[in-house]
Amino acid sequence: MADLPTSPDRSPRSVGFLLSQLGFVTSGRFSDALEPVGLSPREWSLLRFVAAAKGQSQQALAEQLGIPPSRMVALVDALEERGMLERRPDPGDRRVRALHLTPEGRRALARAAKVAVEVESRLCSVLDEAEREQLIDLLQKIQAEQVDRPGVHPGIARDHPARGRAE
Numbered sequence: 001m002a003d004l005p006t007s008p009d010r011s012p013r014s015v016g017f018l019l020s021q022l023g024f025v026t027s028g029r030f031s032d033a034l035e036p037v038g039l040s041p042r043e044w045s046l047l048r049f050v051a052a053a054k055g056q057s058q059q060a061l062a063e064q065l066g067i068p069p070s071r072m073v074a075l076v077d078a079l080e081e082r083g084m085l086e087r088r089p090d091p092g093d094r095r096v097r098a099l100h101l102t103p104e105g106r107r108a109l110a111r112a113a114k115v116a117v118e119v120e121s122r123l124c125s126v127l128d129e130a131e132r133e134q135l136i137d138l139l140q141k142i143q144a145e146q147v148d149r150p151g152v153h154p155g156i157a158r159d160h161p162a163r164g165r166a167e
Contacts, residue, residue: 015142022123027155030119037111038082044112045156046075047105050085055098057090066149067157084108 011018030041039047046065053061062072076099079085084105087097101109124132143150 026119026123029122030116033115033119034112037108037115039108039112041153042075042156043079043084044109044116045153046079047084047101047109047112050099051101051106051109053099055088055090055100057096058087058099059096061099065152065156066154071157079105 011021027041034041034044037044049061049065050056053064056064058072058076059069061067062069065072067075076085076087080087082104083102086100086102088100090096090098124135127135140150147154
């Protein structure tokens, strides 16, 4: 059970508060760090999934990530206009467009991955490697009971707030 802070200088001993506070701060720092790369965290996330999906259709990827079709179109359009993604016809179905990274998209993804590592290194600088691994293990244990898509950040859909299984 969480205790209430007695002053603004003291944090409650609350997992929810601490995760929320650190998540908010880390999200802002990550967004700021990605700015020079020219990507938002959502765009970085989508590029990661496109790279891993290797030619998956826009519709299938949207379903996998839980992104509403209109949001997916807007995200892909923006990245395509900036030369990071391209839609290619599917050889098996002319109506389907497969998503692929362009060379510029691969370069941006590589730069963003370095930024992500740097942000996490700063975040975890007070932990040794064993503590960092233990923290990840504990958070994944909680995550397994709270989220439906463990590898997908709920912010990628943005129109739909994160919803846990208990709702």
